[in-house]
Amino acid sequence: GQQLNQSPQSMFIQEGEDVSMNCTSSSIFNTWLWYKQDPGEGPVLLIALYKAGELTSNGRLTAQFGTTRKDSFLNISASIPSDVGIYFCAGEDYGGSQGNLIFGKGTKLSVKP
Amino acid sequence: NAGVTQTPKFQVLKTGQSMTLQCAQDMNHEYMSWYRQDPGMGLRLIHYSVGAGITDQGEVPNGYNVSRSTTEDFPLRLLSAAPSQTSVYFCASFPSGGVINEQFFGPGTRLTVL
16 A cells, blocks of 8 residues: 655754654655644644645744655754654545545654753 | 544453444534554554445454444444554544545544453
8 A cells, every 4th residue: 555654753853953854655645744743642733735846834834745746844943842742744645535644654853952 | 612522532451342432523524534543653544434324444444343324423343352453543524525634633542452
């Protein structure tokens, strides 16, 4: 089946630093999404991308839908302690049913104050 | 709106026992789905439903049954629990024909099978 490769697996950074993580796929997706998950909670959507090449920002977060439709990246600028958590990329494939998502394995972010 | 609610929050079962994980949403969303999350893994789709009376299998459906008799509820049944089903289970919903950024996840049910 389809797989998403998300990297890095984990990051340990200093408060104020910028963060970059990415996802690559063996197949094309129509939509790319980035979620954040806090311990004991469900994923919360951060950014949704709908078109190849699209660059979207949400506060300090910026994400891009790769032009090949097989990759996406998420940047976090000027990290703060509350950015700690696990970040997941997910792709939606209209070849399946709308709303069915394929998830990456996540990037665990730790921020040192 | 309460959003997507899941019960119970925690559950411990013995191998071979059966149980139902409950999921309800009050947003009149047509699409509902169940995912499982294992340590160090992303979420994997178990079953989904695009409306009352319609269900289909996701990536990892074996060992689970679902039904959708109402728009609001989408229970997940484990007929004979196995240790491999130890996981965190998330329910999600969004309006059919809507955009994916309207999808909401519940808080999860943490299941341990001994």
